[in-house]
Amino acid sequence: MKTPSRRLLLAGAGASLLPLHTAFAAGLIATPQQTEGPFYPTAFPADMDNDLVQVRGQQARAMGTVLHLDGRVLDLDGKPVDGAIVEIWQCDAQGIYDHPRQPGRDKRDSAFQGYGRLLVKADGRYSFRTLKPVAYAGRSPHIHFKVATSTGRTLTSQFYVAGDPGNERDGVFRGIRDPRQRALVEMKLAPAPGVEAGALATSMDIVVG
Numbered sequence: 001m002k003t004p005s006r007r008l009l010l011a012g013a014g015a016s017l018l019p020l021h022t023a024f025a026a027g028l029i030a031t032p033q034q035t036e037g038p039f040y041p042t043a044f045p046a047d048m049d050n051d052l053v054q055v056r057g058q059q060a061r062a063m064g065t066v067l068h069l070d071g072r073v074l075d076l077d078g079k080p081v082d083g084a085i086v087e088i089w090q091c092d093a094q095g096i097y098d099h100p101r102q103p104g105r106d107k108r109d110s111a112f113q114g115y116g117r118l119l120v121k122a123d124g125r126y127s128f129r130t131l132k133p134v135a136y137a138g139r140s141p142h143i144h145f146k147v148a149t150s151t152g153r154t155l156t157s158q159f160y161v162a163g164d165p166g167n168e169r170d171g172v173f174r175g176i177r178d179p180r181q182r183a184l185v186e187m188k189l190a191p192a193p194g195v196e197a198g199a200l201a202t203s204m205d206i207v208v209g
Contacts, residue, residue, distance in 0.1 A: 030181075031185065031206050032176050034156065036144070041089060045098070053130065062113075063094070064132065066130075069127070069143070070201075072206070073206050073208060074206070074207050076207065080122065084150065139166075140169065142158045142172075147206055159204060
């Protein structure tokens with residue numbers, strides 16, 4: 001089980017950071033739909049909470065730079081979406097997914113959970129403790145995410161690191177033509193010393209159309 005201090009850390013990540021991407025009720029546009037990709041889990045890990053850096057029952061922590069990712073799930077009117085399920089998945093710090101189609105899967109960091117999910121409450125807020133994404137062949141750094149609302153709407157997309165030089169060489173990223181939509185998936189990372197030493201943080205609202 002996670003210690004109380006770790007739970008407080010995860011809860012505090014969302015409360016202590018000002019959003020870098022805030023959606024306003026006037027002129028809201030939806031977060032762009034993107035491909036799920038080939039590495040969505042075929043089987044879910046036993047531990048699939050919102051802390052991907054520490055697998056329950058393991059002493060080791062995942063390799064890489066910790067990233068605290070939070071935000072809100074909103075509708076086009078800027079209202080929080082209650083009861084949505086948010087999932088994220090990504091490769092480890094070596095660029096390896098936990099997936100049977102992943103070459104070199106046997107070398108992946110077993111201390112990295114790789115997938116997490118949580119249920120959004122009435123305030124629409126979500127938070128994950130994960131890793132700063134890394135590039136691998138053909139792709140710039142990214143985090144996959146999926147939102148399923150209680151009314152049956154589904155949004156699948158990806159978050160990217162703002163300003164990463166690989167973005168403009170990434171065909172999936174370039175598929176987003178509207179700069180306003182690009183802004184909804186570009187993470188501006190900042191140090192988070194008040195949250196966790198050596199970690200980064202970002203706040204990204206997800207707008208479901």
